[in-house]
Amino acid sequence: MPIKAISASTALMFGLWLMLSGHYTGLLISLGLISAIGASLIAYRMGVLDEEGLPLGLLIRLPKVSFWLIWEILKSNIDVARVIMNPASAQPDLVRVKASQKTVAGLVTYANFITLTPGTVAVNVDETSNEILVHGLTKNFCDGLADPEMDKRVSALEGGQS
């Protein structure tokens, strides 16, 4: 449905414009609105305003998971810092992680979350078998990946549809 996607992207861009501009006269605001609409139309014509380019449901549910993610990042930051103080204690390993996401945007978000937490880096994402190859810094991080909590939370981000 083009109207919904175009208006959502226009609203996002115009909101960003309003926050960044800081000048609120009639002329400038209407110029900003026109450029937001123009950019959305061009993006639609380029074909990037689909579920993958503008995953609205995922974006709306993102704040819910972010606090948990920040906590995870802080914990693994401390763990990686400990390894850096003593590099000999690193036990690097490659593990395969099963992903349960159905959409490509969800899979990419999961891989991004894995890379975002220090100590684990997604090396390769296989979208046919839904597997992510992960490099972990120590055994602890690799074992932590076996815990399906993050996978579940990202799948919940995707929502029920599609």
Next chain:
Amino acid sequence: MVDDVLMLVDIARQIIGVGALLLGSLAILLGAIGLLRLGDVYQRMHGAGIVDTGGAGLVLLGLLLLSPDWTVAVRIVLIGGLLIMTSPTATHAIARAARFSGVEPILSTDSKDKEG
């Protein structure tokens, strides 16, 4: 009375902001040391990960708390969002490119059969 409370809140904000800045500086230094000390490319990525998440996040949080004005705060949030979206993508791209060009990671266990 109200003025006193507001001033206390302001002082607390500044103290937490400076604390976050200093913690972030520490995290950045640790990450950079990790970038220098760890064993191979894949391990060094975790050091760079500390700079990108813990270091950048804490420094930006400190600046956010110390920002004089809401337009400044908006820009700091925007920079934080950009870094959070792009840095894992860049790290993943480096890891993937390294693997595809045949740089093998040092592995501690006998898990050679698990690699793909």
Next chain:
Amino acid sequence: MTLTPWFSVTLASIGISIVIAILRASLGPTAFDRVLAVNTIGTLVVLSICVYGFFDGRPEFLDIAVLYALINFIGTIAILKFFRHGTLGDHLPPEDTHNG
């Protein structure tokens, strides 16, 4: 209470980290170590632009930091793509275009 000393402490530690990262970029045995170090330097430069804006009392510097964050990411991807294909995308073999 002035906050300038704290900003200069942060700037100093970012500066030291940039020097360490430059060391890694010049030592780095593989090309990917160098790209990783340059990417980290980019992140650190973004942060130091932000902190310098506060240090100098001119938060307009943040606009430059936004642009630098974008360019840093695109630069890293462009370098990696150049390593892999030897071009920036104009003569990609057709079977490689979807995962470059």
